[in-house]
Amino acid sequence: MIRTYRALLVASLQSAAQYRVQSVLWMLLEIIRPVIFLAAWVAVANSQGGQVGAYDVRDFAGYYISLTLVLQLVFSWNAYDFEYEVRMGRLSPKLLRPLHPIHYAVVENLVWKATTFIPLAICLAVVVVTFDARFRTTPAHLALFVPSVLLGAALSFFSGWVLATTAFWTTRVHAVSTLWDRGVFIFAGLIAPLALLPGPLQTLSLVLPFGYMLGVPAEILRGGVNVPTALLLIGGQAFWVVVFYFALQRVWRAGVRQYSAVGA
């Protein structure tokens, strides 16, 4: 398995090296939305005398910078590629190989994160300086951030695959993933830190899986929650990871049986 992964990594790195400018531009696409909402919250805070709830301008900056970093570490794009592979019948050769197609996706994601990390760090440094961000992070937070971001990544990856797998039935998964994306938009901590979502939305964000992908690791990295709360939230993350892991196994098995390769 280790040898397989090494070979896949090398191949994927080589193909990524061909498209350096492209990956930087796509990274820009990822970073711009948190910056937009950061600017909006800074405007709100300034109109309220510099403070919204427990956040002042510098806290917002710290939160959204953490969020961007988490977004980069956690997010995976598979749903889009997978639909294409199913629709074009490209999945068939992959199914015949003695390796589950999910491993290709794991490697592609790792390489994408590794290759865009340095340009991202530079961009984030600019934002940190522009907004004079504040972090309340303690060593305990950093220690908790590691499992939290890993669980977030696993959750995002498994749920992304569950969504993508619906392409076996619908061929066009676009509508499903749009609904999911909008769930992420509202509940994952993008339009506002989870603590600032108004009443019922906040309750929903704690019940639904979205916040456990992005908002929770970001708050932990920023040091915005105390340690007991952080542990509780990490428990929530673990719960959703388990749910989506088993869901994926179910859906994948049923889906592959259903798959007939479009155009075959």
Add this chain to the structure above:
Amino acid sequence: MRRYLRLLRLFFTTEVQYELEYRTNLVMDLVQTVVIIVTSVGAILVLFSYTDVLNGWSLGAMLVLLGCFYLIQGFGELILAPSFEKFMEHVRLGTLDFALLKPVSAQFLVTLRQFRVTNLAQMGLGGIVIAVGLGRLPSVGISEGLGFVVALACGFGLIYALLLALSTLAFWFVRVDNLMALYWAFLDAGRFPVDIYPGWLRVTLSSAVPIGVAVTVPAQVITGRLDFFGLAALVVGTLVAFQVASWFWHVGLRSYAGASA
């Protein structure tokens, strides 16, 4: 001129017919558009649950701005994005020859040829959001209404010029869809007034990638926050941008070598 309008109508009706062939897909697209716009309004409401004004923009004015954003984005996705994507493919495959040989302006034929009709829904919903926003504001005078139409047309013109200039680069570099991603990245920033952004981003959004101006100024005009001179500057700026982009396109066209040449 009449011939061009007739051609536009013809392009449009064929695309409508094409779209109506896939009705389930059409319905799904419409549902998605509604969901996207409703959640965007929701995001604005969340922000405004903590304040009454955002950098001088009230909730009503903000909704007008969001509606303008969807009008501009919808226009881009209705005609410009599909046409320019096709144009770059023409350059790559060498099939641009066919467009150049037709007895109409090649720039017209290439840049306004394709429609993605479902985006009319995006523009329509944008209009509704504007109407809701205006309902929360003191009534709009005729001069503001007229100014709004002018400013919106300028917004469309600015986006057109920007995308024309970007995609003209295809004549030299062939693959420029990455640069188009740059446009999509900055477009998202249009959903808030351009004046909330920090210096470097605000300057980019009002000059090199004038998406911020294209969305913010129409909203400023109809909510009565822009004087005549601001509007005049916008009109002049748009005309200049359009001329420069067209000139650039003609320069690029000269270095186009055709299929298998």
